[in-house]
Amino acid sequence: MSDIIRRDPRAExxxxxxxxxxxxxxxxxxxxxxxxxxxIRKNPHGIGFIGPNGIKRIDRSGAQQGGASKRSATVEAQMxxxxxxxxxxxxxxxxxxxxxxxxxxxRDLLGLAxxxxxxxxxxxxxxxxxxxxxxxxxxxxxRLLVLEGDEFSGYAPEQRVQGLxxxxxxxxxxxWLLPDSRSGGxxxxxxxxxxxxxxxxxxxxxxxxxxxxxxxxAGLQDLARPVARLILAAAECAEPVSETRxxxxxxxxxxxxxxSLTRIEDLGAVAVDPAAIPMAEAEFIFxxxxxxxxxxxxxxxxxxxxxxxxxxxxxxxxxxxxRDRQVGAxxxxxxxxxxxxxxxxxxxxxxxxxxxxDKVVAVNLDPGCDMIKRADLSVIGESAEILQALIDAVAAxxxxxxxxxx
Numbered sequence: 214m215s216d217i218i219r220r221d222p223r224a225e226x227x228x229x230x231x232x233x234x235x236x237x238x239x240x241x242x243x244x245x246x247x248x249x250x251x252x253i254r255k256n257p258h259g260i261g262f263i264g265p266n267g268i269k270r271i272d273r274s275g276a277q278q279g280g281a282s283k284r285s286a287t288v289e290a291q292m293x294x295x296x297x298x299x300x301x302x303x304x305x306x307x308x309x310x311x312x313x314x315x316x317x318x319x320r321d322l323l324g325l326a327x328x329x330x331x332x333x334x335x336x337x338x339x340x341x342x343x344x345x346x347x348x349x350x351x352x353x354x355x356r357l358l359v360l361e362g363d364e365f366s367g368y369a370p371e372q373r374v375q376g377l378x379x380x381x382x383x384x385x386x387x388x389w390l391l392p393d394s395r396s397g398g399x400x401x402x403x404x405x406x407x408x409x410x411x412x413x414x415x416x417x418x419x420x421x422x423x424x425x426x427x428x429x430x431a432g433l434q435d436l437a438r439p440v441a442r443l444i445l446a447a448a449e450c451a452e453p454v455s456e457t458r459x460x461x462x463x464x465x466x467x468x469x470x471x472x473s474l475t476r477i478e479d480l481g482a483v484a485v486d487p488a489a490i491p492m493a494e495a496e497f498i499f500x501x502x503x504x505x506x507x508x509x510x511x512x513x514x515x516x517x518x519x520x521x522x523x524x525x526x527x528x529x530x531x532x533x534x535x536r537d538r539q540v541g542a543x544x545x546x547x548x549x550x551x552x553x554x555x556x557x558x559x560x561x562x563x564x565x566x567x568x569x570x571d572k573v574v575a576v577n578l579d580p581g582c583d584m585i586k587r588a589d590l591s592v593i594g595e596s597a598e599i600l601q602a603l604i605d606a607v608a609a610x611x612x613x614x615x616x617x618x619x
Contacts, residue, residue: 232581295457297355300335305386306354307377308338309396312496312550313345315352317569318392318448323353325420325451326390329440330355334387337464339380341365341373349461353454356464364472367479370397374404376470381409383467393417393445402445414441418450487521492538492545495521498570500540503527504556504577507597511555514600517607523547525557541566556596559584576600 227233304326308319315323326336335355342365349357360376381389389405392398393416406413414425420440428447429436492498499515500523501508515522524534526541540547542562552570557563559575559582567573567587575588576599585591592599 232583292351292456292458295355295459297333297335297460300355301333302330302335303337303356303384303386304330304334304388304390305337305339305380305384306390307398307401308340309392309394309398310340310344310346311396313343314550314571315346315348316396317453317548318394320352320453321448321450322390322392322446324453325444325446326388327353327454328420328451329388329390336459337380337384337386338461339377341376350458351454353457353459354461355459357461358464358466360466360470362470364470367481368477369475369479370401370404371473371475371477372470373401374408375473377401377405378408379466379468379470387442388440389443391443391445393447399445402443406443409443411443412441413443413445414438415445417444417446420444420450487515487519490521492521492523492540492547495523495547496550497521498523498540498547498549498551499553499555500524500557501528501534501555502557503531504558504596505533507600508533510597510600514604517604520551520553521549523552525560525563554584554588555600557584558582559587 227235230236306319306322306326308315308322310316310319323336323338330336336353337356337358338349338354340357340359342359342361344359358380360373364372365376377389380386389402391402391405393402402413403415414427416428417425418428419426423440424437425440425444426435426437428434487495487497497518497520499511499518499520501511502525505511505528512522522534522538523540523545524538526539526543528534529536529539529544537545539545540563541560542565544566546566546569548569549567550571551574552567552572553574553576554567555576557575558577558579564583564587572590573584573588574590574592575582575584576592576594576596577585578593578595579585580591580593585593
């Protein structure tokens, strides 16, 4: 009896049902095979498959949207390891690290660094203070230098310039790359260039044939110049690293960074109304859809959480939210660290718009909807009850914090 091959009808049904949450795990890794007539066949529903009309197929299993499926984990484990045991030179990158994590702009910068490094150079990432990033290896970091200390915390551009000068003296990198952004990289790069006596290439969007091409004339003209030692690059300056994983070996400075007499006093962060933050720049978005029945409760929950409000297209068309609050391919593409979807089923356009979000939380009555499959954390239940419980939990947490402070 043990030699009899038994079928599993439930597993076969899951393998046929593309909308089932376990569908991706049941699929074989074979993407092409030879048909009976000798013609190579391809799986039209495979991950990342480009159809005959040049249209990329959408995978609802969540593997392309950041879901933790077995297939995505297997693909990540099979990525080739890029090693530089004895680098001939270094390319230093100073990412913004907004929120303690690499942004899409930072990853573009690392991609540009690997173009300049080639096979002989190593990409050295310089990070100030504590961080929360765990994907330096997949982002393309060969060496990682973390400059810790209270003197680097907050707004301390003068002290950070001192740290970068110490790195420059020890590693003598061939190029310095910083993001030309409003999050600190633009100012820090210009201060550092003045300290080194270098003329930086600013607003660079392409490096090709030993030429830096940057925006000029209010963004209407391109300015080409030889590749500078210090480059302030714009977003989408290069494709991020996606086909290799790197060592991200920690390195340290051989000398201590001297403290500078700061002429700037950091008074801390200024409270900003979440409703005034543009959707594309929001770090925490609380979005509502057709499943929200009590919009007054929804607004109170967003205010209690301190989140920026968003909405699906259905909610906007019904007049519950303004058009500039619409999230999705037909609205605003968002890159929030946390995206909470309340009563949103997960249309294809909406899933495309939140594809770059770090963590997705879904609140829905339907456990089989596409948003539940995309979410990192799902809560199944009536939205009104869950939102009220969330408000109570936030209030209790703040009361405990006040009691401990007293």
